[in-house]
Amino acid sequence: MRVAFQGDRGAYAESAIAEIWRHPVEQIPVPTFTGALRAVDEGAADACVIPVENSIVGRVEAGWQALAAYPGMRIVGDTFIPVRHCLLAPKGATLQGLVTVSSHPVALAQCGRFFESHPWIKPSKSFDTGGAARDIAERGDPSHGAIASTAAAERYGLAVLEEGVQDRRDNHTRFVAVVSQHSRLWRRTHAIRGAISVDKDDPKQIAEATRELLGEIVERNGLELDEIVSVFFTLTHDLTTAFPALAAREIGWVNVPLLCATEIPVPGSMPRCLRTLVQVELRAPRPLDTHIYLRDAVALRPDVAVKD
Numbered sequence: 561m562r563v564a565f566q567g568d569r570g571a572y573a574e575s576a577i578a579e580i581w582r583h584p585v586e587q588i589p590v591p592t593f594t595g596a597l598r599a600v601d602e603g604a605a606d607a608c609v610i611p612v613e614n615s616i617v618g619r620v621e622a623g624w625q626a627l628a629a630y631p632g633m634r635i636v637g638d639t640f641i642p643v644r645h646c647l648l649a650p651k652g653a654t655l656q657g658l659v660t661v662s663s664h665p666v667a668l669a670q671c672g673r674f675f676e677s678h679p680w681i682k683p684s685k686s687f688d689t690g691g692a693a694r695d696i697a698e699r700g701d702p703s704h705g706a707i708a709s710t711a712a713a714e715r716y717g718l719a720v721l722e723e724g725v726q727d728r729r730d731n732h733t734r735f736v737a738v739v740s741q742h743s744r745l746w747r748r749t750h751a752i753r754g755a756i757s758v759d760k761d762d763p764k765q766i767a768e769a770t771r772e773l774l775g776e777i778v779e780r781n782g783l784e785l786d787e788i789v790s791v792f793f794t795l796t797h798d799l800t801t802a803f804p805a806l807a808a809r810e811i812g813w814v815n816v817p818l819l820c821a822t823e824i825p826v827p828g829s830m831p832r833c834l835r836t837l838v839q840v841e842l843r844a845p846r847p848l849d850t851h852i853y854l855r856d857a858v859a860l861r862p863d864v865a866v867k868d
Contacts, residue, residue: 633740775811
């Protein structure tokens, strides 16, 4: 999963990506909001995050304008990220020795009181908070600082001269997750098929096979339990000694609706086979490994079987 964002490493958008996806993704920094959307439109990224509103300055107009320029996009999620701006500078710098402080224009607007109380420091616009931190780290000039996050300070080896320089303690920014409407990623609801075989009609074997199948479905699709809506199990007519749902309950699927049924006994069909249909509602858009077939059941769908 590739997710583009406007800015540089250490930007608040990285926190938005981590909050929305909660899975490892490839983060792609680009200079502009339009560039982030263009990356999605041209296939260089699967999704992007765009800031659209801040609790201090209101609408992030540049974000909305970029979205308006790409009407073929869909907003598929959002998150509110706490914004705690810090005054950063090269190590050895002092507040009194600063002449300019750079950051994204929206970040500067959130720190009006700081500049009013420190009139000798002039704000300077930069394309991004993280980018501003990187630039002053590269320059190493103790008279130039940046407003960015503590994560940016750690990433670029900068000193934090002051924390919480924004005008309000409850400052936060709303980011939206965006994908192309031509991509299947806008779909949040999916159904995952799976099947596995057992050697004989034995409760322990059925339970073991159920745990193995569900575990593979979760692991290979990167699912979290609260993303699973319901599970439907079927067993061939020669498996009658145990409910697969019982094994699912025993591994913690206690709040997931489960249902068991018998497969139609078509002559010549695979014997001793357990099948499942797992319905999921993804928290954030992402590609799935989808259908999982194990043991002898690989023969049912060799096209999706994992090759050793």
